[in-house]
Amino acid sequence: MLPDSLEEAAQLDGAGNLRIFLTIxxxxxxxxxIISFLFSLVWYWNETGLAAIYFGNSLTTLPLELQRFSAVYEQMYGGEGSFDFINEGIQMAGTLITILPLLIIYFIAQRWFVEGVDRSGIAGE
Incomplete structure (x- = not known):
């Protein structure tokens, strides 16, 4: 919400509606x-179901590839007498590679993210 006093002050200084919008x-x-961008980016980054429906087998996303990697690893190395699950270190490395682009974008936009949370009054209490 733009305070009325700011809009009135800009109009007194001779600014039009477009200038008030662009500069204030x-x-x-x-x-x-930026908060809306980050939340929607994370939401759609993790949306593997829609990506699989839309892309099919021609294109894929990193979370889908991590799921596929885990399944293939369990098929290859999950025989008799061995563990039927993927090595946790390998899975965590794949997860880090999957979330790395999100972390980079967050660290770039962190200043505006914190400022937006501070202005909106979202409390972590």
Whole structure:
């Protein structure tokens, strides 16, 4: 929400509606836009069901490849007398590779993310 006093002050200075939007409202909304971007990016990054439906076998995502890797590893090395599950270290390495792009984007946008959470009043209590 843009305070009325800011809008009135800009109008008194001779700014039009477009200039008020571009120089006052949009910079104030950047943290909220970045929060929305980060949440939707993480939401759709982890959406493996829709990706499998839309892409089929022609394209794939990193979370889908991690699932496929785990299944293939269990088939290859999960014989009689051995463990029927993937080595935890290998699975954690694959998980790190899967979330690495999200971590890089978060570290780049961290300043605006924290500012947006601070402005919106989201509390972790």
């Amino acid at each position: 409202a949009l910079p104030m909304a950047v943290p909220a836009i």
